[in-house]
Amino acid sequence: MREYLVVFLVAAIVTYLLTVVAREIAVRTGAVAKVRDRDVHAQPIPYLGGLAMLGGLWAAYFVARQLPFLGSQNPFFEDALSVLVAGSLICAVGVVDDIFDLDALTKFGGQVLAVGFLVYSGIQFRYFYQAEGQVLTLDTAQGALLTALIVVTTVNAVNFIDGLDGLAAGVIGISASALFLFCYSLTYLNDVTRAVTGALLAAALAGACVGFLVHNFHPARLFMGDSGSMLLGLVLSASAITVTTQFAPGDLTQGADGARSSLLPVLLPVALPVTILIVPLGDLVLAVVRRTRAGRSPFAPDKQHLHHRLLEIGHSHRRAVIIMWLWAGLIAFGVVIASVFTGPVVWWVLGAGVAVTVALTFALPLVHNPSDLADPGEQPAGPTEPTDPAEPTDEAGGPAVAVTPGELADLADAVRSTPVAGATGPTGSVVPAPDSEPSGTL
Numbered sequence: 001m002r003e004y005l006v007v008f009l010v011a012a013i014v015t016y017l018l019t020v021v022a023r024e025i026a027v028r029t030g031a032v033a034k035v036r037d038r039d040v041h042a043q044p045i046p047y048l049g050g051l052a053m054l055g056g057l058w059a060a061y062f063v064a065r066q067l068p069f070l071g072s073q074n075p076f077f078e079d080a081l082s083v084l085v086a087g088s089l090i091c092a093v094g095v096v097d098d099i100f101d102l103d104a105l106t107k108f109g110g111q112v113l114a115v116g117f118l119v120y121s122g123i124q125f126r127y128f129y130q131a132e133g134q135v136l137t138l139d140t141a142q143g144a145l146l147t148a149l150i151v152v153t154t155v156n157a158v159n160f161i162d163g164l165d166g167l168a169a170g171v172i173g174i175s176a177s178a179l180f181l182f183c184y185s186l187t188y189l190n191d192v193t194r195a196v197t198g199a200l201l202a203a204a205l206a207g208a209c210v211g212f213l214v215h216n217f218h219p220a221r222l223f224m225g226d227s228g229s230m231l232l233g234l235v236l237s238a239s240a241i242t243v244t245t246q247f248a249p250g251d252l253t254q255g256a257d258g259a260r261s262s263l264l265p266v267l268l269p270v271a272l273p274v275t276i277l278i279v280p281l282g283d284l285v286l287a288v289v290r291r292t293r294a295g296r297s298p299f300a301p302d303k304q305h306l307h308h309r310l311l312e313i314g315h316s317h318r319r320a321v322i323i324m325w326l327w328a329g330l331i332a333f334g335v336v337i338a339s340v341f342t343g344p345v346v347w348w349v350l351g352a353g354v355a356v357t358v359a360l361t362f363a364l365p366l367v368h369n370p371s372d373l374a375d376p377g378e379q380p381a382g383p384t385e386p387t388d389p390a391e392p393t394d395e396a397g398g399p400a401v402a403v404t405p406g407e408l409a410d411l412a413d414a415v416r417s418t419p420v421a422g423a424t425g426p427t428g429s430v431v432p433a434p435d436s437e438p439s440g441t442l
Contacts, residue, residue, distance in 0.1 A: 008204070011207030012208065018052035019212065022046075025048055026225075032046050032047070033223060045223050047224070048225055049225060050228030053212050057087065057201075057235065058084060060208075083118070086117045087231050093110030093226075093230065094229070094230045095227045097226045098227055115147060123245060154233040155233035158229045164324075165219065165317065169212050171328040173206050175328065176209065176239070178329075180206065181333070181336050183243060185336075185340045196243075201238075212224065218321065275335050279327050290304060330353050337350070
């Protein structure tokens with residue numbers, strides 16, 4: 001456990017430090033979101049936060065190789081290396097998209113290329129446990145198709161929720177923590193080595209998200225962009241898939257107090273990336289149904305998304321994000337706990353969690369004056385869906401705007417004039433966070 005904590009801290013610290021570098025690269029390449037009338041940000045915000053997170057993941061990987069216990073498990077690192085290479089591929093596609101605004105087909109091709117590398121490296125679904133101890137074995141083609149479906153769906157779902165400051169990084173960080181708990185619990189239940197690829201990648205991913213959140217929580221100083229959202233989606237889903245390649249079917253079913261009939265542990269690698277994103281996926285489905293019933297295009301913009309509803313009932317930008325974090329954590333950890341333990345106590349705890357989260361969602365605006373909840377001068381936030389599904393969106397909401405060479409110099413000056421918390425000034429002093437930080441209550 002201590003070595004996994006080291007992995008987490010290395011990923012968090014390196015990601016935090018590299019955000020300054022990613023910010024400068026974004027400014028120099030024009031990957032900057034201009035300020036629009038409907039945005040809550042007063043300064044142009046750079047993209048390319050995914051580069052910082054990718055650097056944090058690689059740093060955690062190389063440090064893990066030098067640790068006494070984890071470093072002695074050579075096969076343990078093979079799958080981790082494959083996932084990081086695939087993550088680098090999809091992050092590169094995202095960087096190009098953040099700068100040049102790729103079309104949807106090209107981005108999809110990049111996603112398929114990254115998934116193809118995973119499958120080629122042996123990271124794919126191979127079997128499913130059935131009743132009475134039977135195992136459903138998938139052939140290579142079936143496993144590859146299912147792997148592609150899960151990974152691509154997760155990648156695009158993360159991209160979809162990347163619409164409020166800190167929302168995507170927080171949700172994925174929580175989900176990675178739940179995956180780590182699941183992987184580590186399996187090693188205890190089956191009395192096998194604690195060195196598990198899924199646990200290593202989950203710890204590093206959670207750390208990278210924490211390091212990035214320092215710069216991305218409202219008011220954001222850096223956006224992750226497609227380079228970050230696609231990277232997080234791929235690493236999370238691929239980490240879950242590695243569980244099926246490192247544990248035998250019988251080992252996966254030792255949860256739920258040894259109840260071998262429990263299907264949750266076996267289905268978790270498929271279910272976890274889906275269940276943790278059930279809120280944004282449900283929001284997407286509701287949006288499509290709502291618009292088609294009104295006789296409008298499914299991609300016509302509106303302000304009836306879940307985060308818009310949270311803002312409308314009196315939550316601030318920050319608290320709307322935190323409420324969605326709570327729901328993501330409840331679902332992710334609920335699925336993991338139910339897969340490892342059973343009994344009435346588990347369901348009582350989960351029920352209490354649901355009750356508390358519902359109360360926080362709907363009761364807090366009634367307790368506090370809405371004028372005290374909203375950030376000063378803040379307008380309703382959140383992404384407005386583009387009319388074209390291929391059009392990228394950012395945390396500021398709405399389509400990303402390309403910066404022309406004539407505008408880039410002005411934007412660069414504006415961005416550089418915004419201090420970054422943790423950076424050092426000319427005299428070596430630490431620059432504090434911007435004074436524009438909202439004072440609204442959480």
